[in-house]
Amino acid sequence: MIDGRLLIAGQALQTETRFSAIDAASGEPFGVDFSVSTPEHVDAACAAARDAAPVFARDAAARADLLEAIGAEILALGDGLIETAMRETGLPRARLEGERMRTVNQLRLFAAELHGFGWQDEVFEPADLARVPPRPSLRRINRAVGPVAVFGASNFPLAFSVAGGDTAAALAAGCPVVVKGHSAHPGTGEYVARAVTKAVADSGFPTGVFSFLPGNNRALGAALVGHPAIKAVGFTGSRAGGLALIAQAQARPEPIPVYAEMSSINPVLLLPAAMAARGGALARAYAASLAMGAGQFCTNPGLLLAVDGPDLDAFLATAAAALDTAAPQVMLSPGICRAYHHGVSALDGREGVATILRQNAPEDRCGAAIFAVDAARFIADPALREEVFGVSGMVVRCASPDDFSAVLASLEGQLTASFHGDEADWPLAQALLPIMADKAGRVIANEWPTGVEVSRAMVHGGPFPATSDTRTTSVGTLAMARFLRPVCFQNMPFAID
Amino acid sequence: MIDGRLLIAGQALQTETRFSAIDAASGEPFGVDFSVSTPEHVDAACAAARDAAPVFARDAAARADLLEAIGAEILALGDGLIETAMRETGLPRARLEGERMRTVNQLRLFAAELHGFGWQDEVFEPADLARVPPRPSLRRINRAVGPVAVFGASNFPLAFSVAGGDTAAALAAGCPVVVKGHSAHPGTGEYVARAVTKAVADSGFPTGVFSFLPGNNRALGAALVGHPAIKAVGFTGSRAGGLALIAQAQARPEPIPVYAEMSSINPVLLLPAAMAARGGALARAYAASLAMGAGQFCTNPGLLLAVDGPDLDAFLATAAAALDTAAPQVMLSPGICRAYHHGVSALDGREGVATILRQNAPEDRCGAAIFAVDAARFIADPALREEVFGVSGMVVRCASPDDFSAVLASLEGQLTASFHGDEADWPLAQALLPIMADKAGRVIANEWPTGVEVSRAMVHGGPFPATSDTRTTSVGTLAMARFLRPVCFQNMPFAID
Numbered sequence: 001m002i003d004g005r006l007l008i009a010g011q012a013l014q015t016e017t018r019f020s021a022i023d024a025a026s027g028e029p030f031g032v033d034f035s036v037s038t039p040e041h042v043d044a045a046c047a048a049a050r051d052a053a054p055v056f057a058r059d060a061a062a063r064a065d066l067l068e069a070i071g072a073e074i075l076a077l078g079d080g081l082i083e084t085a086m087r088e089t090g091l092p093r094a095r096l097e098g099e100r101m102r103t104v105n106q107l108r109l110f111a112a113e114l115h116g117f118g119w120q121d122e123v124f125e126p127a128d129l130a131r132v133p134p135r136p137s138l139r140r141i142n143r144a145v146g147p148v149a150v151f152g153a154s155n156f157p158l159a160f161s162v163a164g165g166d167t168a169a170a171l172a173a174g175c176p177v178v179v180k181g182h183s184a185h186p187g188t189g190e191y192v193a194r195a196v197t198k199a200v201a202d203s204g205f206p207t208g209v210f211s212f213l214p215g216n217n218r219a220l221g222a223a224l225v226g227h228p229a230i231k232a233v234g235f236t237g238s239r240a241g242g243l244a245l246i247a248q249a250q251a252r253p254e255p256i257p258v259y260a261e262m263s264s265i266n267p268v269l270l271l272p273a274a275m276a277a278r279g280g281a282l283a284r285a286y287a288a289s290l291a292m293g294a295g296q297f298c299t300n301p302g303l304l305l306a307v308d309g310p311d312l313d314a315f316l317a318t319a320a321a322a323l324d325t326a327a328p329q330v331m332l333s334p335g336i337c338r339a340y341h342h343g344v345s346a347l348d349g350r351e352g353v354a355t356i357l358r359q360n361a362p363e364d365r366c367g368a369a370i371f372a373v374d375a376a377r378f379i380a381d382p383a384l385r386e387e388v389f390g391v392s393g394m395v396v397r398c399a400s401p402d403d404f405s406a407v408l409a410s411l412e413g414q415l416t417a418s419f420h421g422d423e424a425d426w427p428l429a430q431a432l433l434p435i436m437a438d439k440a441g442r443v444i445a446n447e448w449p450t451g452v453e454v455s456r457a458m459v460h461g462g463p464f465p466a467t468s469d470t471r472t473t474s475v476g477t478l479a480m481a482r483f484l485r486p487v488c489f490q491n492m493p494f495a496i497d
Numbered sequence: 498m499i500d501g502r503l504l505i506a507g508q509a510l511q512t513e514t515r516f517s518a519i520d521a522a523s524g525e526p527f528g529v530d531f532s533v534s535t536p537e538h539v540d541a542a543c544a545a546a547r548d549a550a551p552v553f554a555r556d557a558a559a560r561a562d563l564l565e566a567i568g569a570e571i572l573a574l575g576d577g578l579i580e581t582a583m584r585e586t587g588l589p590r591a592r593l594e595g596e597r598m599r600t601v602n603q604l605r606l607f608a609a610e611l612h613g614f615g616w617q618d619e620v621f622e623p624a625d626l627a628r629v630p631p632r633p634s635l636r637r638i639n640r641a642v643g644p645v646a647v648f649g650a651s652n653f654p655l656a657f658s659v660a661g662g663d664t665a666a667a668l669a670a671g672c673p674v675v676v677k678g679h680s681a682h683p684g685t686g687e688y689v690a691r692a693v694t695k696a697v698a699d700s701g702f703p704t705g706v707f708s709f710l711p712g713n714n715r716a717l718g719a720a721l722v723g724h725p726a727i728k729a730v731g732f733t734g735s736r737a738g739g740l741a742l743i744a745q746a747q748a749r750p751e752p753i754p755v756y757a758e759m760s761s762i763n764p765v766l767l768l769p770a771a772m773a774a775r776g777g778a779l780a781r782a783y784a785a786s787l788a789m790g791a792g793q794f795c796t797n798p799g800l801l802l803a804v805d806g807p808d809l810d811a812f813l814a815t816a817a818a819a820l821d822t823a824a825p826q827v828m829l830s831p832g833i834c835r836a837y838h839h840g841v842s843a844l845d846g847r848e849g850v851a852t853i854l855r856q857n858a859p860e861d862r863c864g865a866a867i868f869a870v871d872a873a874r875f876i877a878d879p880a881l882r883e884e885v886f887g888v889s890g891m892v893v894r895c896a897s898p899d900d901f902s903a904v905l906a907s908l909e910g911q912l913t914a915s916f917h918g919d920e921a922d923w924p925l926a927q928a929l930l931p932i933m934a935d936k937a938g939r940v941i942a943n944e945w946p947t948g949v950e951v952s953r954a955m956v957h958g959g960p961f962p963a964t965s966d967t968r969t970t971s972v973g974t975l976a977m978a979r980f981l982r983p984v985c986f987q988n989m990p991f992a993i994d
Contacts, residue, residue, distance in 0.1 A: 054931050123954040136944055138954035140975070143934060145967065250747055254909070254961050257968075412751070423992075430993050434551050437640060442985040445993065447633055457620040457635035459985035464751050470642065470982045471754075478637070478983060485967045486975060487934050488956035490941040495920075496927050 001080050002190040004034040006181075006214055007197050008041060009048035010207030015041075019216040021187050024090030027334045027364060031084075034186040037213035039223040042178075048208030049147035049176035050229035056209050057144040057174035064114040066203045067171060070163055071104035073195035081191045085157050088185040090330030095293060096158065103158045106165060106454045110172035113456075113477045119172075121486065136491040142484040144174030146231035149224045151245070153236035153261075154332050155296045157185040162192040162212060165454075165475050166234030166259070171209070173483035178230070180221050181214035184333045189214060218244075225249050225258070232483055233258040236298070236474065239387075239465050246468055259482045260468040261460070263387045264415040265302035265394070266449045267439075269404055269432065271425035274446075275311040282420055283318035286393075287368075289448035290319075294329035294366045295391035296336070299416050299449040302387060305407055308374070308397035316370065316395065320357040323368035323391065328361035336389060337364055343388035344369045352377035353384070356395065366390045375403040379410045401428055405435050413463025413470065414440040416449035441466065441473065498577050499687040501531040503678075503711055504694050505538060506545035507704030512538075516713040518684050521587030522827045524861060528581075531683040534710035536720040539675075545705030546644035546673035547726035553706050554641040554671035561611040563700045564668060567660055568601035570692035581684040582654050587827030592790060593655065600655045603662060603951045607669035610953075610974045616669075618983065633988040639981040641671030643728035646721045648742070650733035650758075651829050652793045654682040657971075659689040659709060662951075663731030663756070666976035668706070675727070677718050678711035681830045686711060715741075722746050722755070729980055732757040733795070733971065736884075736962050743965055756979045757965040758957070760884045761912040762799035762891070763946045764936075766901055766929065768922035771943075772808040779917055780815035783890075784865075786945035787816075791826035791863045792888035793833070796913050796946040796957075799884060802904055805871070805894035813867065813892065817854040820865035820888065825858035833886060834861055840885035841866045849874035850881070853892065863887045872900040876907045898925055905932045910960025910967065915941035938963065938970065 005012040017036040020029035056063070074081070085096045113119055120142045128135035148170035152161030159165065162179050170177045181189040193212030200209050213220060225233055225248050233249060235242050235258055242260030249258045270282060289301050306312045331337040341363060348355050354372045361367025368391040378384050378396045396407050408417070417440035421429045429445070436443045441462030452460055458476030461467045467474070472482045502509040514533040517526035553560070571578070582593045610616055617639045625632035645667040649658030656662065659676050667674045678686040690709030697706050710717060722730055722745050730746060732739050732755055739757030746755045767779060786798050803809045828834040838860060845852050851869045858864025865888040875881050875893045893904050905914070914937035918926045926942070933940045938959030949957055955973030958964045964971070969979045 125950075125952055125954045133948065135950060136948075138950060138952060140954040140956055146935070246747070246752075250743070255743075255965070257966070426990065426992050433993060437984050437986075438643070441983070442987055443989070444987040445989045447988050451630065451633075453622075453632060453635060453987075455622055455635060457622045457637040457985055459637055459983045461983070463982075468752070469754070471978070473983065481968070485960075486938070486956045486958070486970065488939040488954055489934075490939055490950075491944050492940070492942045493923065495923050496930060496942065 002032065002187055002194070004032040004190070006035050006037050006041060007193050007212040008045045009211055010197055010201055013041070019183065021088050022333065023087050024332060025330045030087065031187055034190070034214050036217065037215045037220050039219070041213055042220065042223040042227055045178045045211035045213060046147060046227040046229040048211065049178055052176045052206035052208030053144065053146050056176055056205055060114045060174070062203065062205065063172060063174060064111040066199055066205065067107045067111040067168060069199040069202060070196050071107040073199045074100065074104055074163060074192060077191050077195055081188065084187040084191060085185060088188055089157050089332050091293065099156060099158045102454065103163060106159065107163065107168050109454055109477060110168045110480070113480070114172055119477070119480050119484070127491070139489045139492065140486050143487045145483050145485050146175060147229050148175040148177050148483055149230045149233045150177055150179045151221060151233070151235040151237065152179065152182045154182055154184040154336070157188045158192065160236050161185065162189045163196050165479060169479035170234065170483045173480045175483045176209045178211045178213065178224060180224055181212055183216040186214050221245065222248060226252060228254065230256065232256055234474070235260040237262070239263040242468060258468055259472055259474065261298060261474050262465045262467065264298055264462065264466045265385065265387050266299050266414055266416045266418070267303040267305060267408060267411060268301045268449070269419040270304060270306040270315070271419055271421035271428055272307055272401065273422040273424035274420045275306060275315065277422055279311050279315045280318050283315045284322050285448060287319045287322035289450045290393050291323055291326055291368060291391045292450055294331050296332055296389060297450050299452060301449055302392065302394060304393060304395045305398055305404055306395065307400060312397060316356050316372065320370055323357060323370070324359055326368070328359060328365035328367040331366050331390065334364065337366060340366055340388065340390035344392055347371050347388070352381070369393070370395060372397055375399065375407050378407060385411060404432055408432070408435045408439055411439055413466045415460060415462045415466045416440050416442045416444055418444035418447065418449050420446050439463065441470070499529065499684050499691070501529040501687070503532050503534050503538060504690050504709040505542045506708055507694055507698055510538070516680065518585050519830065520584050521829060524831045527584065528684060531711050533714065534712045534717050536716070538710055539717065539720040539724055542675045542708035542710060543644060543724040543726040545708065546675055549673045549703035549705030550641065550643050553673055553702055557611045557671070559700065559702065560669060560671060561608040563696055563702065564604045564608040564665060566696035566699060567693050568604040570696045571597065571601055571660060571689060574688050574692055578685065578688045581688060582682060585682040585685055586654050586829050588790065596653060596655045599951065600660060603656065604660065604665050606951055606974060607665045607977070610977070611669055616974070616977050616981070636986045636989065637983050640984045642980050642982050643672060644726050645672040645674050645980055646727045646730045647674055647676045648718060648730070648732040648734065649676065649679045651679055651681040651833070654685045655689065657733050658682065659686045660693050662972050662976060667731065667980045670977045670980035672980045673706045675708045675710065675721060677721055678709055680713040683711050718742065719745060723749060725751065727753065729753055730755040731971070734759070736760040739965060755965055756969055756971065758795060758971050759962045759964065761795055761959065761963045762882060762884050763796055763911055763913045763915070764800045764802060764905060764908060765798045765946070766916040767801060767803040767812070768916055768918035768925055769804055769898065770919040770921035771917045772803060772812065774919055776808050776812045777815050780812045781819050782945060784816045784819035786947045787890050788820055788823055788865060788888045789947055791828050793829055793886060794947050796949060798946055799890060801890060801892045802895055802901055803892065804897060809894060813853050813869065817867055820854060820867070821856055823865070825856060825862035825864040828863045828887065831861065834863060837863055837885065837887035841889055844868050844885070849878070866890070867892060869894055872896065872904050875904060882908060901929055902932050905929070905936060908936055910963045911937040912957060912959045912963045913937050913939045913941055913946035915944065915946050917943050936960065938967070
């Protein structure tokens with residue numbers, strides 16, 4: 001079903017330079033070799049996207065059909081997709097099957113959105129010739145920005161990759177998409193790219209609507225972001241990676257936006273009454289949220305705030321015990337696992353940092369870790385606020401609830417901020433709500449941040465460095481707005497549209 | 498009424514370093530000396546803005562009242578404002594009185610918008626506990642980004658300055674504003690700043706909602722853009738100035754958006770049937786639009802495209818005669834006038850460029866100029882596409898209508914693109930509409946671009962370098978969206994809001 005080719009506007013091409021997929025569990029290469037795309041391929045894909053853009057932008061109903069068809073083609077890929085993804089990412093079957101359904105439902109949600117008119121945000125103001133000076137008719141409507149480059153994430157090989165949220169949003173908005181395939185799941189990427197390519201071919205739209213460029217070098221991404229036909233970039237990944245793309249996009253003769261989702265430690269406040277009433281249940285739920293998917297979620301609860309004392313000690317003991325019963329997990333790639341061990345080692349023994357748990361784990365597996373500090377130390381040491389991607393939790397022992405806002409104020413922007421509180425905690429939650437909303441794109445009561453609903457109301461975004469543009473989201477229908485721009489038509493004859 | 502003080506959160510302060518207003522017509526200093534704000538003043542203003550932000554963001558109805566009150570206070574300033582503005586800018590009384598009304602109506606429009614709910618873009622999705630997994634309640638709503646820095650324009654000392662569009666939009670969105678006063682109209686600025694300060698004091702909002710920092714050096718603007726309390730910047734001015742602010746804002750530890758409106762030559766297509774039927778009337782209207790306000794409009798029709806031949810020759814003769822009958826005009830500042838003479842001199846005699854009109858004018862006045870080139874030369878020479886701020890028009894003689902799209906394709910992003918056409922021209926207009934909409938934020942039929950309606954449907958924006966963010970506008974109610982960000986509240990108890 002897959003043979004390591006890149007896909008440019010419906011054409012499958014092979015290159016001489018190749019790279020291998022890596023089995024996440026063993027660290028060994030396996031399967032077919034994958035073609036490495038070159039700058040010439042970027043040129044061809046972007047030129048095809050530019051040529052396809054005007055036709056693609058015009059027919060929203062046909063785009064809705066295309067999105068539905070992509071979903072159907074992904075489901076039709078069958079178990080080969082799941083097995084390849086399991087091997088490339090180390091993620092378990094149930095998770096990947098769930099992620100596949102999430103990906104398909106995401107495509108369907110955008111299709112449904114296209115059957116409404118809200119995304120166009122159309123405003124018509126009739127002429128008023130009696131006014132002095134006469135007022136012209138004005139019609140404002142959203143319009144596709146043009147071809148979009150998508151850089152998928154390693155941690156969601158389906159839902160945030162080739163046909164993931166960025167691609168679905170861009171296609172829905174009427175923008176052709178050129179995907180830079182992630183080198184950590186090239187086979188998964190090719191499977192899905194073939195599904196999209198087939199759906200585009202069947203749609204009657206120009207084939208340039210979609211291209212898939214796998215590769216394992218940075219020059220490929222740079223060529224893509226630098227191409228004049230590309231008008232916006234969607235990226236999910238590391239802070240360093242996102243910042244490099246943003247700098248390059250800003251330095252173009254025509255700067256373009258990079259919608260980068262980068263780094264978040266997702267603070268969770270455990271309020272006193274809830275801790276007293278149900279600390280044990282919270283501890284078990286925390287452990288489950290922290291360890292889910294080897295902690296490889298952008299909404300992983302990396303930071304806890306609670307008032308120091310016996311309730312917190314009991315909470316930590318329960319959480320540590322729950323985490324320690326689970327076996328160390330396979331991570332997405334050897335590089336991510338190395339970075340995790342490096343991050344945990346840097347915290348273990350750092351001044352003022354107590355190690356609550358550091359699970360014994362081989363160097364190719366992710367063992368759970370919990371660290372604790374007091375509020376003053378946490379605020380004084382920026383290194384304690386850096387994301388450690390994996391099952392690593394930082395706990396701030398606050399002297400009183402008065403410390404909560406100072407700790408929150410020390411944070412950079414976040415995807416989420418959560419609190420767990422019972423009725424007696426609500427005045428405190430109310431007082432903290434403004435700073436939580438200042439710091440995050442989503443504020444959560446009495447739930448853990450690791451579930452992200454795909455819906456109209458979702459905001460998966462937040463101030464820098466959670467994302468590069470706090471006015472947007474990368475999950476939910478509002479994500480289309482990143483790839484639309486308003487245009488006003490003044491005094492237009494009815495015959496012209 | 499004015500005494501050269503800066504205004505920080507309701508406090509009028511004097512500094513030792515001072516600068517003078519310059520009489521635009523004579524180039525001589527006049528009136529009181531104005532205080533130069535320092536980085537310490539920036540600190541004080543931004544801290545006050547940060548402290549005022551939460552309260553200010555909460556009460557939209559009171560903000561609407563504030564916007565109305567600012568308008569009333571501006572009207573109450575009386576003729577002192579107009580006379581000062583006339584002297585500082587060289588703009589005539591009727592224009593400034595009209596601009597004052599436009600400014601007041603703009604404030605009223607945002608006030609009216611706040612009485613509706615559209616600007617909040619609220620979406621509520623109820624919980625579904627029966628679903629597996631349960632679906633939480635989600636409420637998405639727009640929220641103020643925080644304090645905004647505003648850099649006003651020299652060419653609209655009222656409508657795009659201290660209480661102009663950016664300030665009105667930011668205040669409407671719930672963001673405190675710190676204005677960097679423009680050194681070309683410090684007295685006008687102080688007048689309006691006093692009106693805003695009085696309205697804020699009467700409103701009961703914290704005084705930190707508004708500060709006015711005059712100055713005549715770049716360090717002031719840099720300190721403002723670099724201040725951590727500032728969350729967004731509104732700027733209208735030169736391309737170099739805008740790019741410098743953007744680079745600085747991107748290099749902050751927390752990068753912030755700069756909404757810069759910079760450079761546009763506003764192509765106008767004269768289609769063949771309209772030229773044949775009413776070339777003379779079009780020529781007179783063109784001359785009026787080009788010369789209005791000494792051409793100092795961001796929507797000035799700096800570029801004409803027409804098919805070469807007798808109709809175009811007659812058009813140019815009529816336009817040149819109309820322009821040449823008017824006296825050379827005072828410009829906004831000696832620096833702007835110098836730049837205009839430099840720009841016109843660089844075009845006069847340039848290879849392939851014919852000078853249709855170069856009005857004889859003293860070096861402190863703006864004489865009208867029209868230049869013509871063929872399409873190939875225009876496309877080959879990027880210098881011919883640069884904005885010359887003033888009464889200077891470039892005309893591209895196209896061999897046939899087939900040249901129109903190639904010429905349009907050679908352009909950078911524009912605020913506007915217009916066509917003049919009669920019924921026989923409509924198929925051509927229809928064919929050119931997509932590229933016009935790709936290149937500009939507003940597409941205009943059979944009108945000139947120099948009128949910009951302040952309304953809900955207006956887009957005063959466009960692709961780079963017309964603006965730095967093609968998804969926005971700096972005129973009309975949609976301008977609020979620049980200073981809002983969506984936040985999602987998940988599973989929130991009813992008691993907490």
